[in-house]
Amino acid sequence: xxxxxxxxxxxxxxxxxxxxxxxxxxxxxxxxxxxxxxxxxxxxxxxxxxxxxxxxxxxxxxxxxxxxxxxxxxxxxxxxxx
Amino acid sequence: xxxxxxxxxxxxxxxxxxxxxxxxxxxxxxxxxxxxxxxxxxxxxxxxxxxxxxxxxxxxxxxxxxxxxxxxxxxxxxxxxx
Numbered sequence: 001x002x003x004x005x006x007x008x009x010x011x012x013x014x015x016x017x018x019x020x021x022x023x024x025x026x027x028x029x030x031x032x033x034x035x036x037x038x039x040x041x042x043x044x045x046x047x048x049x050x051x052x053x054x055x056x057x058x059x060x061x062x063x064x065x066x067x068x069x070x071x072x073x074x075x076x077x078x079x080x081x082x
Numbered sequence: 083x084x085x086x087x088x089x090x091x092x093x094x095x096x097x098x099x100x101x102x103x104x105x106x107x108x109x110x111x112x113x114x115x116x117x118x119x120x121x122x123x124x125x126x127x128x129x130x131x132x133x134x135x136x137x138x139x140x141x142x143x144x145x146x147x148x149x150x151x152x153x154x155x156x157x158x159x160x161x162x163x164x
Contacts, residue, residue: 006123008123039125040123041088060112
């Protein structure tokens with residue numbers, strides 16, 4: 001099965017990368033795009049097993065390694081492979 | 083409304099960042115995690131309007147700026163704001 005992890009900056013944390021995208025889009029002529037936020041999206045392959053156990057393990061990976069929980073939120077989703 | 087954009091490396095494209103995460107996880111004692119792939123997740127605020135038009139505009143942004151379509155795939159989702 002697979003774990004899909006979204007890591008996003010907490011609201012209120014400055015996002016210079018998002019701001020750069022916003023400026024570039026406006027420069028390219030795309031008007032009206034506001035509040036661009038760039039985050040990370042990580043896919044992990046896990047051995048098949050219990051979804052709840054896998055979710056707990058991936059949340060621990062986020063806490064310990066993948067996310068900086070001072071400034072970032074994370075969201076974990078476990079899906080069966082197609 | 084919001085556009086949620088996932089940008090992922092195409093299958094077969096080397097992902098050194100994902101590999102580094104995989105090695106670090108194994109070092110931290112998380113066993114069995116394989117094939118880690120890191121992508122980008124971008125949220126954009128758009129003026130309310132037609133979903134199909136918005137999707138077309140965001141796809142054009144991906145083609146022209148957000149994604150490197152030689153090595154990356156992108157997926158666009160338009161959602162109403164909650």
